[in-house]
Amino acid sequence: MKVAIVFGGVSFEHEISIVSSIAMKDVLKEELIYLFLDASRDMYHIPTDIIKSKLFSSGDYKKFEKVYFQKGGFYKKGGLFAKEKSIDFDVVLNLSHGGDGEDGILSSVLDFYSIPFIAPRTEACVISSNKFLTKGYASSVEVNTLDYKYFTKGDEVVVETFPVILKPVKLGSSIGVSIVKSQEELEYALDVAYEFDDAIIIEPFISGVKEYNLAGTKVNGEFKFSIIEEPQKTEFLDFDKKYLDFSRTSKAKEVDLGEKLNNEIKESFKRLYNNLFEGSIIRCDFFVVNDKVYLNEINSIPGSMANYLFEDFSTLFKEVANNLPRKKHIPINYEYVNKIQASKGK
């Protein structure tokens, strides 16, 4: 199978996407084709055998051929007298973390051009990339989340009990997130968060809260789960640590929370996944507080695809690629226009 990895893009996690994509060389057994979206959304075909992060920071990627979207895939322009060349691939893996990849822009573009891809479809991207919308969605599918307040720029923000955690609604990887311990720290934290987004949420900060990660997907109506991991964290993962985390390829250590909690985490995952996330492999991060499971966040394109949580990621990946969701056929037959024409006697 030939897998075209589309990565980079306009995102605060642009660099993370590069690291995550290069890690796929050690994870997937398929033939990989690397398509890089730069900061201007120009797309380049980077040869798989020489890809490395320095190519991007140096700007050397611009030496390679430019690639454009077309119906069903991608093409490179020909020279004078030369025809356009199509890129040969079977499926796209959208590995653009953060903006573009995770906010629905890239999934929509892939959908628009009828390109088969592994990633959440547009709706699932929108729900999981916006913490405010995630809260509303989780509540609709009866999955607990921590209490929160939602504010947009200009709103008066009153916090009654500290500490709280303050997050821009739309970023991942802890960018713009602050733990606020007192009224004095609040204004600065607001300034930081509003630099990245016009909307924020504030949640109680529970020191030492246990977090558990579960990745999974659905193939032919059947859920396939990873192990549950308790990630090693300090207060919360800062960008540097998360950056390294995105290149993980060695297997994680399973944690056993007992049958009741293990099940509760899996049932919550199922309710969140169904059916919005079809076609994707996602990682859900849960808190457990007083034996109750709360969703923290949905990683719709987890770092290095959370490969390290699965026994046999490569086989799972292939199964997902071979069972992508199909769009309902929408017939367009001009029944009404014809009716009007007929009634006009034309």
Add this chain to the structure above:
Amino acid sequence: MKVAIVFGGVSFEHEISIVSSIAMKDVLKEELIYLFLDASRDMYHIPTDIIKSKLFSSGDYKKFEKVYFQKGGFYKKGGLFAKEKSIDFDVVLNLSHGGDGEDGILSSVLDFYSIPFIAPRTEACVISSNKFLTKGYASSVEVNTLDYKYFTKGDEVVVETFPVILKPVKLGSSIGVSIVKSQEELEYALDVAYEFDDAIIIEPFISGVKEYNLAGTKVNGEFKFSIIEEPQKTEFLDFDKKYLDFSRTSKAKEVDLGEKLNNEIKESFKRLYNNLFEGSIIRCDFFVVNDKVYLNEINSIPGSMANYLFEDFSTLFKEVANNLPRKKHIPINYEYVNKIQASKGK
């Protein structure tokens, strides 16, 4: 101002989009450029002076020049030795009703290519085009909706009290919607709805419920509202009636519900619009039951842009076009890649 109307697309409301777009000739005073997306998402430039619905039903639109997306706009391919030609325009009006236009696909594509456009951005499209997500969102911003139950294909559906109204979650214009008066009618209604979508919602059907429509937008932080209209309806608008409704250009009649309800409707609109719907002119349809306001649905791209509800639509349109939301700048500077390179001593 040159307005490029992008219409058609893969949608059950493809035909409605054609009618709605042609109606714009009587509504907007700007220079119009018509870009038609056909059932295969091939795009054609239709000359404004000869556009009519028959061009599309007959397939004659294929005689015109093909158009492609490019960074900042659209281009037509040149012939041998001829260069590509860009299309000259100032702003796009996304008038593709239903799928593509309203589900976030087209807004994402426009965003991806950095094309300025009037329509909800991707997030707002997703929320308003999916009735289940609309319910969750309305609840998050403290706007009432009628009680509902959500089902996906294969779920057991038990209805306790008839009549109910059964709707596919993702279609507009009453397609696939049934009023179900008894257990006997339920199975057929489910079959109809599941033909269009894999997920449905069921609400109590309130016979003779009053519906009120309010359109509006926000320009420079200030809300601009239309009049409130009580649309003339039978049980619910079927597709034929809605089809004619989408070509409305004559002014609607204002209804006065008294200060309290007028305000409640406007305040609900504001909470729904903020800030997700920036850059768009939307119409919200409300029910009033026992003096309480409930959101029925958000029309993110209303038929003929709900022009008939506004005193001076043409001026409003221009104001929106001149005040489109700006995306936050996302710096991409390879700080982390450089750090890693440096620590490797390379």
